Amino acid sequence: MNTQAVIPDPRIVFLLGIPFHDVTMLETLDYMDRLIARRKPAYLATANLDFAAQTSRDVELQRILFDAELVLCDGTPLVWASRWLGAPLRERVAGSDLMPFLFAHAAKMGHRLYFLGSSEEVLEIATRKCLEQYPGLNICGTFAPPYAKLLELDEEEIARRIREARPDILLVAMGCPKQEKWIYKNYRKLGVPVSIGIGASLDFIAGKFRRAPVWMRVCGLEWVFRLMQEPRRLFNRYLFDLLFFVRTLRKERALLMAKAGKAAVPAEGKVIENESWQNVVCYVWSGRIDADAVLNKAVAAINPDRNRPNVLLDCSKVTFIDSMGLGLFIKSFRNCKAGGGTFVVLKPSEIVGKMLVLMQLDRLIPTAKNDEEAGLLLKITAPATTEFTEFSIATRTVTVPLSGDLTAATVAACERFVFSAWNNSQQALFLSVDLTRVSFIDSSGLGLLIKFAKLVRQRPGAELTILNPSANVRNVIHLAHLGGVLGLKPSSS
Numbered sequence: 001m002n003t004q005a006v007i008p009d010p011r012i013v014f015l016l017g018i019p020f021h022d023v024t025m026l027e028t029l030d031y032m033d034r035l036i037a038r039r040k041p042a043y044l045a046t047a048n049l050d051f052a053a054q055t056s057r058d059v060e061l062q063r064i065l066f067d068a069e070l071v072l073c074d075g076t077p078l079v080w081a082s083r084w085l086g087a088p089l090r091e092r093v094a095g096s097d098l099m100p101f102l103f104a105h106a107a108k109m110g111h112r113l114y115f116l117g118s119s120e121e122v123l124e125i126a127t128r129k130c131l132e133q134y135p136g137l138n139i140c141g142t143f144a145p146p147y148a149k150l151l152e153l154d155e156e157e158i159a160r161r162i163r164e165a166r167p168d169i170l171l172v173a174m175g176c177p178k179q180e181k182w183i184y185k186n187y188r189k190l191g192v193p194v195s196i197g198i199g200a201s202l203d204f205i206a207g208k209f210r211r212a213p214v215w216m217r218v219c220g221l222e223w224v225f226r227l228m229q230e231p232r233r234l235f236n237r238y239l240f241d242l243l244f245f246v247r248t249l250r251k252e253r254a255l256l257m258a259k260a261g262k263a264a265v266p267a268e269g270k271v272i273e274n275e276s277w278q279n280v281v282c283y284v285w286s287g288r289i290d291a292d293a294v295l296n297k298a299v300a301a302i303n304p305d306r307n308r309p310n311v312l313l314d315c316s317k318v319t320f321i322d323s324m325g326l327g328l329f330i331k332s333f334r335n336c337k338a339g340g341g342t343f344v345v346l347k348p349s350e351i352v353g354k355m356l357v358l359m360q361l362d363r364l365i366p367t368a369k370n371d372e373e374a375g376l377l378l379k380i381t382a383p384a385t386t387e388f389t390e391f392s393i394a395t396r397t398v399t400v401p402l403s404g405d406l407t408a409a410t411v412a413a414c415e416r417f418v419f420s421a422w423n424n425s426q427q428a429l430f431l432s433v434d435l436t437r438v439s440f441i442d443s444s445g446l447g448l449l450i451k452f453a454k455l456v457r458q459r460p461g462a463e464l465t466i467l468n469p470s471a472n473v474r475n476v477i478h479l480a481h482l483g484g485v486l487g488l489k490p491s492s493s
């Protein structure tokens with residue numbers, strides 16, 4: 001296999017809190033071929049309006065979409081919105097529409113597929129129908145694990161089955177956001193080049209649910225058809241989605257129109273060395289960071305220096321930014337993370353600051369008002385680390401400070417450190433995990449905190465305390481309803 005496959009770099013249009021990649025159906029299939037040739041684990045996501053609404057309340061889901069290889073636009077209203085905002089997406093690539101193209105293409109290319117999720121009945125019917133309709137399609141395995149909450153799934157058994165089957169493409173049908181969180185938590189250890197959450201696609205194939213007629217899909221009315229089939233389950237969700245869509249779109253449009261009449265100023269990027277920060281390069285953007293600037297290559301995403309992976313982006317001179325300009329923030333953020341560094345927006349101008357807040361980018365892209373704040377943010381947004389352990393004889397407390405992002409990529413090292421610190425302090429009755437400098441956790445990080453709780457309970461009378469969690473950490477814990485289990489304490493003032 002060609003491990004050096006060239007991966008395309010499509011434009012990103014940031015819309016309603018989601019970084020959509022501007023790709024067509026055929027470009028998506030070509031992208032997947034290249035990922036399979038590369039053989040490095042990756043995942044794709046298909047996001048619709050309900051995704052956007054959930055993302056507004058779920059910081060973990062937003063981060064998952066930030067890190068995805070591709071985020072496909074699964075919603076005609078979202079395509080319309082992108083055009084209205086002046087940064088048009090060329091095509092809707094819905095997950096259910098992608099499946100027949102993918103099956104035909106996989107049969108032609110010899111790609112191996114694995115179906116995970118749904119029910120045994122649905123998997124059996126969907127597999128039979130796919131093999132009948134697409135001769136030569138290689139479905140190398142299926143598995144419908146018993147229903148369980150995300151953190152209660154038997155991940156080792158699921159991973160064992162998938163690794164033994166050696167698929168090229170893993171299709172996960174667990175529903176949003178469970179399937180996206182499961183993929184994000186596990187894709188690195190599965191060894192599958194392409195993982196995709198496909199929602200109800202297998203149910204449609206098996207005939208459990210009917211898809212809307214083509215004319216309703218084209219007119220953006222597929223949600224009406226779904227609502228007619230499941231009114232009790234979907235009414236409140238769709239009402240929230242609609243209110244979110246209208247409210248957020250109007251606010252974004254108002255910001256874009258406020259500066260629409262200003263003449264364009266060519267954007268520039270300058271590299272400024274700063275000896276006071278280790279391995280840091282400061283770039284400067286100025287003028288209009290909009291679709292014209294992106295398409296004309298007047299400004300581009302930042303690729304950090306390999307030897308200096310940490311990046312500060314000075315936006316004090318940016319006079320305007322639109323959805324495609326925001327896409328450059330996401331690309332720069334991803335590039336820095338991939339290079340083992342961090343990305344901080346420095347001194348954002350008024351328009352940049354308002355856009356970051358409206359799109360809730362400020363939850364995941366750190367923003368500094370001055371150089372001092374930037375220095376601190378560069379440290380706490382780095383990959384998770386353990387700094388030191390304190391043991392107080394008087395209070396019989398082990399205090400362990402963690403720092404950085406606590407995700408699937410970093411939990412193993414943190415687990416070893418904390419378990420060692422606790423087991424080496426046999427007199428301790430209290431384990432305090434200090435998250436003051438942890439900027440983000442995902443479900444793997446949440447699972448690690450639960451492991452800490454179980455570890456402490458093995459010692460009679462011992463207690464776990466989670467200290468000073470950030471808003472992002474609280475969001476993940478709150479959505480999982482685990483504050484009580486983790487002994488969550490209020491943040492220190």
